[in-house]
Amino acid sequence: MRNIEVGQSIPPDTAHAVSVSLPTWRSNVGYEExxxxxxxxxxxxxxxxxxxxxxxxxxxxxxDKFGPHGYRAVLFPTKRIAARCASFVKSLAPPALAESLTVISLVLDTSNPAARALEPLTPAISAVIFAPDAFPFAKQYWQHTGDGVSSRRAEFCHGLFKDGLLRLDDSTPRSPTAAAQKLCRGPRRYRRTSSIDAGKKPQPPLSPTANGHTNGHPTGNITASEDSESTRFLEERFGRNLDISFVAPAKSAIKRRIAGALRANHELGAAPLPSMSANTRGITNLKESDIYLFPCGMNAIFNAHRALLGARGPMKSINFGFPYVDTLKILQKFGPGCVFYGHASESDLDDLEAQLKAGARFLAFFCEFPGNPLLTCPNLVRIRALADEYDFAVVVDETIGTFANINVLPFADIVVSSLTKIFSGDCNVMGGSAIFNPNGRYYAALTSFAQASFEEDTYWSEDIIFMERNSRDFASRIDRINANADAICAILRPHPAIAKLYYPRYVKSRPNYEVVKLPGSGYGGVLSITFHKKAQAVAFFDMVDTAKGPSLGTNFTLTSPYVLLAHYQEMEWAREYGADPDLVRISVGLEETDAIVAVFKEALKAAEAVEDST
Known part of the structure; x- marks a missing residue:
């Protein structure tokens, strides 16, 4: 794995991979520079x-088709999201750049009969087009919110666009540039039957499969007079492995896995999905509709914040613990701001309680459990008591702990998670989730906001299919990963080159983890280490024979100089909160235990050699 070339996808040769190889310490610095x-x-x-x-x-x-020469664009799945991005850019960019923005929306051209088979997919795209100097502002929105289109949606819709099957939405204001363009009606195979064909014998549509589908798409209202060659071409070009009949049950299966009601490998359609009432969350009235799916984990956090602002009104929030970078940015940039407690300590809670007693009021309390990358576990019992007494919501990101190991829902109003990580494991699809606690104080208001403002179709159907397939063995993978992480810790913890080991089993806040730990579970697959000298960290990282790149929770072990990569422009700030700039984060995979332990023993020898040479 160490031999994956710089810049290549992880996993190798994976079109929609969510990690990239940065195999040496120097390559990580080169990326940041x-x-x-x-x-x-x-x-x-x-x-x-x-x-x-x-x-x-x-x-x-x-x-090229709708914008001025030399302009750029970022793509979103809906008009409302594109409009939010445009508003964000206009609020930050200089007036001249703000004036350059236009938003166009493309939707399926259903005047082409063959295209109607794709209607259930809602293959729409909205583009925010702007002068090149506005890109850094648009990129901020893209990065922080996770609202952008997925690569699979873009690839699919790009094919439709090239073949003339997308048209301008009727509500899209037509700029002079756009008005001068005419969308091609597409190849002849996509056009309506003309009068010259009237004397031909009508061709039947493709025969439906046992699922009532034609090669992966619903038969819908396709008529016998439709050109069968056009339908066949459309199915072959866009059908791939996507059977729309599986999208709804795939969503249900994903939600039930998130609830802990579906833990065994389950083939869709093989048997009814289990009831939601028997779940590992310990909440019998939890419903499938209380679980929301999003295109990525950060989008779940962004929408949880949106929902709370909509339900409760504008107030500052609390970001508790050393944060994943974009959670803090969301709270700072999308609303009245936040108060930051970077240590997640009892003394931080003491200070918060003093503020609350003095009259301070907050929208919500955001924390990770455990934190990334220091694996600190906040005191959820005390936090919940403060929230009940002083009327603020609690949002817990359980990505690192995973809901196969811990149950934080009884202490939270909203629980969010990045499904991209260990839930998927295969590192080839993004996803996120949010659970609204049905027993929470703000449940009714949050649900009302979600019904009016959440757009379910932003999670692209192909991504849902891949996520469901990847997650079928989620529960069994966790057991192996927990065991491998324990075995790696056993050789790292006593090693003289290691200055600190961060893992829930060994951190000072372990008692807080034990409160929410599920019976028979473990302590997760993420750990971090620091060394006595930077040269030791560099030697260890360069030698360790694992995949090396961003992300975590993969089925293979993935190593990263996390603080360097996530906080390169603010490493001294990170140091103030205990995050050493030379920290190495390890996301443990499914390798044979003896083999992965041997890999880390070899890397430790490289760190020892640095010590011996000084």
Whole structure:
């Protein structure tokens, strides 16, 4: 795995991979410095930080057709989201740049009969088009919110666009540039039967499968007079492995896994899905409709914040614990701001309680459990008591702990998670979830906001299918990963080159973890280490024979100089909160235990050699 070349996808040769190989310490620095020898080799990257090449290609084609020469675009799944991005950019950019913005929306051209088979997919795209200097502002929105299109949606819709099956939405204001363009009606195979064909014998549509579908798409209202060649071409070009009949049950299966009501490997359609009442969350009135799916984990956090602002009104929030970078940015940039407690300590809670007693009031309390990358576990019992007494919501990100190991829902109003990580495991699809606690104080108001403002179709159907397939063995994978992480800790913890080991079993806040730990579970697959000297960290990282890149929770072990990669421009700030700039984070995978332990023993020898040479 160490031999994956810089800039190549992780996993290798994976079109929609969500990690990228940065195999040496120097390559991570080169990425952060924007050095060509790294950046120009990148075929992909973490999707909120690196806009996928398929998305960029589609954006360029949209600009070529509808925008001024030399402009750029970012793509979103709905008009409302594109409008939010435009408003965000206008609030930050200089007036001249703000005036350059236009938003166009493309929808399926259902005047083409063959295209009607794709209507259930709602293959829409909205583009925010702007002068190049406005890109950094648009990129902020893309990165922080997770609202952008997925690479699979972009790839699918780009094909439709090229073949004339997308048209301007009727409600899209037509700029002079756009008005001068005419959308091609597409190849002849997509056009309505003309009068010259009237004497031909009508061809029947493709025969439906046992599911009532034609090669993966609903038969819908396709008539016998439709050109069968056009339908066949459409199915072959766009059908791939996507059977729309599986999308709804796949959503249900994902939600039941998130609830802990479905833990065994379950083939869709093989048997009814289990009841939601028997779940590992310990809440018998939890319903499938209380669980919301989003295109990525950060989008779940962004929408949880939106929902709370909508339900409770504008107030500052609390960000508790050293944060994943974009959670703090969301709270700072999308609303009245936040109060930041970076240590997640009891003394931080003492200070918060003093503020509350003095009259301070807050919208919500956001924390990770455990934190990333320091694996600190906040005191949820005390936090819940303060929330009940002083009327604020509690939002817990359980991504690192995973809901197969811990149950934090009884202490939270909203629980969010990145499904991209260990729930998927395969590192080839994004996803996120949010659970509204049905027994929470704000449940009714949050649900009302969600019904009016959440857009379910933003989670692309292909991504749902991949996520459901990947997650079928989620529960059994956790057991192996827990065991491997324990075995790796056993050789790291006593090693003389290691200054600190961060893992829920060994951190000072372990008692807080035990409160929510499920019976028979473990302590997760993420751990971090620091060394006595930077040279030791570099030698260890360069030697360790694992995949090396951003993300975590993969089925293979993935190592990263996390603070360098996530906080390169603010490393001294990170140090103030205990995050050493030379920290190495390890996300443990499913390898044979003896084999992965041997890998880390070899890497430790490299760190020892540094010590011996000084």
């Amino acid at each position: 924007g050095e060509d020898w790294v950046v120009k080799k990148m075929t992909t990257g973490y999707p909120r930080f690196f806009i996928h090449l398929s998305i960029e290609a589609f954006a360029r084609d949209i600009v």
